[in-house]
Amino acid sequence: MSQSATKPVPVPDEASTPFFDGAREGRLMLQHCAGCEKWSFPVRERCPHCMGAKLAWRAASGRGTLYTFAVMHQVMNPGFAADVPYNVSQIDLDEGVRMVCNIIGLANDQLRIGMAVEAVFEDLGDGVSIPKFRPVTG
Amino acid sequence: MANTSKGAIVGLGVTPMGRIYGRRAVDFAAEAIALALEDAGLQKSDVDGLLINANIPNDMLPGAQMTLGLENLTLMNVMSAYGSTGGSMMQYACMAIREGLANTVVLVYADAPLTPSRGAGQSYAGPHRFPLGGMTGLKAAYGDFGANLGYAMAAQRHMHLYGTTEDHLGTIAVGQRQWAVLSPWAQMKAPMTMADHHASRWIAEPLRLFDCCLVSNGAVAIIVTSVERARDLKQPPVHVLGYAQCAPGDNASTARHPGVETGAKRSGEAAFRMAGITRADIGSCQLYDCYTYTVLVTLEDYGFCAKGEGGPFVADGKLGPGGALPTNTGGGQLSGYYMWSFTPMSEAIVQARGQGGARQVANNDFTLVSGNGGILNYHSTLIFSPHAGG
Numbered sequence: 001m002s003q004s005a006t007k008p009v010p011v012p013d014e015a016s017t018p019f020f021d022g023a024r025e026g027r028l029m030l031q032h033c034a035g036c037e038k039w040s041f042p043v044r045e046r047c048p049h050c051m052g053a054k055l056a057w058r059a060a061s062g063r064g065t066l067y068t069f070a071v072m073h074q075v076m077n078p079g080f081a082a083d084v085p086y087n088v089s090q091i092d093l094d095e096g097v098r099m100v101c102n103i104i105g106l107a108n109d110q111l112r113i114g115m116a117v118e119a120v121f122e123d124l125g126d127g128v129s130i131p132k133f134r135p136v137t138g
Numbered sequence: 139m140a141n142t143s144k145g146a147i148v149g150l151g152v153t154p155m156g157r158i159y160g161r162r163a164v165d166f167a168a169e170a171i172a173l174a175l176e177d178a179g180l181q182k183s184d185v186d187g188l189l190i191n192a193n194i195p196n197d198m199l200p201g202a203q204m205t206l207g208l209e210n211l212t213l214m215n216v217m218s219a220y221g222s223t224g225g226s227m228m229q230y231a232c233m234a235i236r237e238g239l240a241n242t243v244v245l246v247y248a249d250a251p252l253t254p255s256r257g258a259g260q261s262y263a264g265p266h267r268f269p270l271g272g273m274t275g276l277k278a279a280y281g282d283f284g285a286n287l288g289y290a291m292a293a294q295r296h297m298h299l300y301g302t303t304e305d306h307l308g309t310i311a312v313g314q315r316q317w318a319v320l321s322p323w324a325q326m327k328a329p330m331t332m333a334d335h336h337a338s339r340w341i342a343e344p345l346r347l348f349d350c351c352l353v354s355n356g357a358v359a360i361i362v363t364s365v366e367r368a369r370d371l372k373q374p375p376v377h378v379l380g381y382a383q384c385a386p387g388d389n390a391s392t393a394r395h396p397g398v399e400t401g402a403k404r405s406g407e408a409a410f411r412m413a414g415i416t417r418a419d420i421g422s423c424q425l426y427d428c429y430t431y432t433v434l435v436t437l438e439d440y441g442f443c444a445k446g447e448g449g450p451f452v453a454d455g456k457l458g459p460g461g462a463l464p465t466n467t468g469g470g471q472l473s474g475y476y477m478w479s480f481t482p483m484s485e486a487i488v489q490a491r492g493q494g495g496a497r498q499v500a501n502n503d504f505t506l507v508s509g510n511g512g513i514l515n516y517h518s519t520l521i522f523s524p525h526a527g528g
Binding site for chain 1: 259270273278298339340389392397
């Protein structure tokens with residue numbers, strides 16, 4: 001996927017640095033609670049399940065299923081002018097976490113709710129990589 | 139017999155709506171409040187409470203009370219639960235009046251995001267709203283801008299699970315346009331057919347342009363007072379018989395099913411219980427309609443039909459003029475005007491007073507009103523009636 005110079009690139013902050021460091025190294029990092037053993041996303045200081053403070057970053061499986069998706073036709077940011085129509089999707093990760101993402105590697109009309117997907121990592125430049133998802137094959 | 143009134147609505151002010159440029163939100167607010175005072179037969183000096191609905195540009199802040207020229211307020215706040223806020227404001231106004239904090243409370247929503255140089259979508263949810271720091275920047279990197287995508291994903295999930303179709307959504311849009319044609323306040327007056335709906339451009343599949351609400355510059359103000367005082371004022375009082383809220387929880391947990399199961403279920407049950415009535419008593423619904431889909435899922439969660447059957451339920455046109463369940467009788471936010479939960483509240487007041495003219499429903503004993511915010515993350519319910527109950 002080509003990257004327009006004007007496409008937005010996230011700027012990691014202190015709290016999200018482990019997530020972006022992981023993505024640069026090809027790992028999907030999520031927070032895991034040592035108190036209740038549940039995973040959470042996006043980044044926060046306290047576990048949303050038990051409100052405990054024992055959150056630690058762990059590598060997740062990167063596997064999940066497509067919960068739902070939409071195909072965007074509006075150009076809300078000029079960086080996406082060449083991409084429309086593009087999908088924005090919600091992935092149910094095996095860890096019990098749902099995240100918004102893009103699915104790559106197939107046409108939008110081939111997207112099927114429930115399909116198995118896995119994380120891949122895209123280099124946006126500026127030392128920033130982000131996870132995207134592709135169908136699990138074979 | 140319904141339970142007793144919790145508070146009375148005695149004034150309504152609705153400014154001209156739409157592409158009206160060069161005015162600030164607070165100036166629209168002042169006009170709406172002046173119209174509401176005139177409607178109620180009250181003076182500015184009677185107002186001792188002001189609740190302001192925070193808007194997206196965040197230009198309706200506490201200081202607005204000074205710009206508006208209000209004095210000696212004993213109840214004042216800016217409130218936010220996004221599109222459900224108006225319903226919450228009505229609840230707090232009723233409680234504050236019963237507790238003696240204030241006697242004449244103005245509720246106001248005002249917004250002026252439209253400019254001559256930008257389309258409605260860009261005005262409301264353009265890139266200026268999306269910072270790049272930390273995890274927030276991820277949304278922008280995925281091209282996840284604005285609410286259209288969130289509701290499109292919710293509708294897609296519903297279609298997958300239950301077989302809901304584009305025709306089902308289109309029926310809602312067409313019915314509301316039929317109502318709008320009958321309303322002098324509505325922005326969209328040209329009739330719409332199902333073919334027009336299907337020919338409208340994609341915004342975010344499966345939602346088309348005609349599945350999406352308008353964006354409006356304008357304001358609505360509503361005046362609330364005690365049941366006793368309302369009897370002596372100019373307009374027939376509209377009584378608030380039931381109310382409730384529900385914010386169901388985190389979208390990012392796979393233990394929940396956001397988008398297809400909303401706070402309307404719990405909020406609706408509680409509001410009906412407070413009012414002492416049932417769904418069968420409802421003469422019309424004024425439902426928050428940021429999208430056609432929002433109406434469909436709200437009807438399901440209020441129990442008018444089973445979960446998943448919203449599409450077939452609306453398919454016979456029962457929501458439109460002449461239908462069995464008149465809904466969004468001013469055109470709603472799809473075809474009337476986009477004032478968040480002040481759109482359904484304002485139309486419910488008109489209907490409960492019996493002032494709807496060509497769009498007046500035959501049964502106005504009980505009107506059901508919903509507010510909804512975020513991506514179906516916040517919900518408020520109100521039940522209005524011309525009868526004080528008890």
